[in-house]
């Protein structure tokens with residue numbers, strides 16, 4: 119019988135069989151199979167530790183399961199050949215320190231398996247045809263010294279590189295875009311040598327200003343709307359039927375069913391009519407090139423105006439005359455109702471907060487919307503009418519799966535209404551504190567992670583418009599969407615808040631120290647603070663006013679105690695607590711930006727997914 123081939127030799131031979139179609143590697147296959155003497159091979163104690171076949175004229179695909187049993191391999195170089203096809207799963211090569219696959223014709227995506235090679239010091243994939251995004255968890259390769267991915271077709275944003283070890287980074291000539299994260303690691307690299315040839319990259323490090331609009335209007339990532347899995351839903355996410363939804367506010371104010379909005383709107387309607395009568399008297403058609411459309415409802419008295427895109431100054435002048443009593447649909451929205459229809463709606467009081475009073479309005483057509491009536495006082499004080507309109511136009515353009523869409527606004531003398539989609543699944547406040555049981559159990563940590571990611575997504579999106587902040591983030595302002603995705607509402611309205619409104623201690627606890635006395639001093643970093651408080655609320659199920667002020671280490675203990683955790687819960691819980699802890703740093707400068715928070719949360723999420731894949735993959 120022929121001698122048994124040692125497994126390392128089998129690996130090398132099966133690699134050669136497909137990857138070396140022109141027979142360039144001279145293995146002496148007929149003799150003693152002394153593979154340790156084969157070209158480019160170096161062994162230690164009979165096992166292959168180096169396999170260097172560079173510039174050998176190899177042509178062919180890199181066969182999967184060929185080199186993967188070389189688990190003692192430290193160095194693998196196949197650079198400068200003509201290998202093609204995808205890079206196979208290399209995760210079994212756990213001892214690999216240097217991997218050179220550059221200057222070939224490899225295609226496909228960044229091989230996710232490389233993330234498992236945690237001993238990697240050098241990774242070179244440059245000059246291939248690799249495409250798709252760079253995995254966010256590239257940051258898990260925490261010993262990496264040199265990373266060369268240049269001259270491929272990689273796209274998407276840069277991971278939040280934070281490896282202090284990294285000395286060489288070449289991402290040039292790809293299709294990467296978005297802001298280069300300002301991490302100490304990335305800040306070390308030169309704009310030209312590391313990042314050039316990616317026209318879409320922007321930010322401080324590449325000396326190019328990011329245009330907020332390009333992201334502002336960009337498509338939202340679909341991952342943020344991934345519905346919770348069945349199991350998560352059954353674990354604690356409960357559908358709260360709208361008819362029985364109760365909030366802390368309901369208890370305070372009681373339930374008013376009737377024609378409240380109608381009452382509010384009667385005055386406004388009168389004003390509209392007055393303006394329409396005036397318009398008719400003037401004999402002018404209320405029409406202009408694609409900006410303001412006259413609708414049949416206008417004749418009927420509704421006064422609906424559809425606004426598309428930027429207004430011209432001329433238009434503004436004309437509109438000023440008709441400012442009173444206009445329902446303005448945001449962002450070229452279809453006008454699915456008129457002021458009159460809204461007036462006839464039956465309204466139910468949802469609650470009252472610092473900005474105003476919120477109603478659920480059910481129209482005759484069964485269409486349900488949420489109407490927020492800004493306080494008379496703030497409506498008069500906050501800013502002038504034009505300021506309000508200008509602000510609402512910017513805010514009304516925000517569209518993101520994690521924001522409740524603002525559909526329309528209305529303004530008449532002393533009256534301001536803001537109209538959102540109605541969200542039937544209740545708020546995060548309901549979900550966390552539960553109106554049913556007195557002592558609600560904290561959510562499962564995977565649900566916390568999902569909600570935290572959604573909220574961070576929405577906030578980071580708002581912050582991309584440099585002039586915008588939420589200003590009033592709290593659990594009652596995070597609603598649950600159709601797929602139980604978290605949707606932020608009441609964004610960017612804090613400006614109009616009534617400063618004399620006496621806030622409850624929970625709302626006050628979300629306020630960052632710098633914003634406590636004057637909401638005018640709030641910045642994006644104050645939103646980050648509120649996010650930190652929200653995250654602790656999520657993790658512990660405790661109202662913000664009950665959160666003790668603790669050093670990070672003690673916070674970990676407290677969170678664990680509140681969750682009755684005996685240490686068996688996942689360590690990712692600890693990572694989430696850590697994120698909350700840095701978000702609620704006392705000094706705003708110490709808090710990360712929202713996009714950095716998002717990256718951290720995604721990093722935690724990816725490590726979960728990765729571990730799951732690893733476990734199923736290895737079993």
Ligand SMILES: Nc1ncnc2c1ncn2[C@@H]1O[C@H](COP(=O)(O)OP(=O)(O)OP(=O)(O)O)[C@@H](O)[C@H]1O
Pocket residue numbers: 365366367468469470471472473474475476488522538539540541542544545590594595596597607608
């Ligand atoms: N679009 C919506 N769909 C369904 N429920 C909503 C919607 N918007 C707000 N709510 C709910 O209505 C209630 C009242 O909201 P409101 O905004 O008036 O109070 P708040 O959020 O406590 O205070 P603030 O005015 O300071 O934001 C809250 O419980 C909120 O969760």
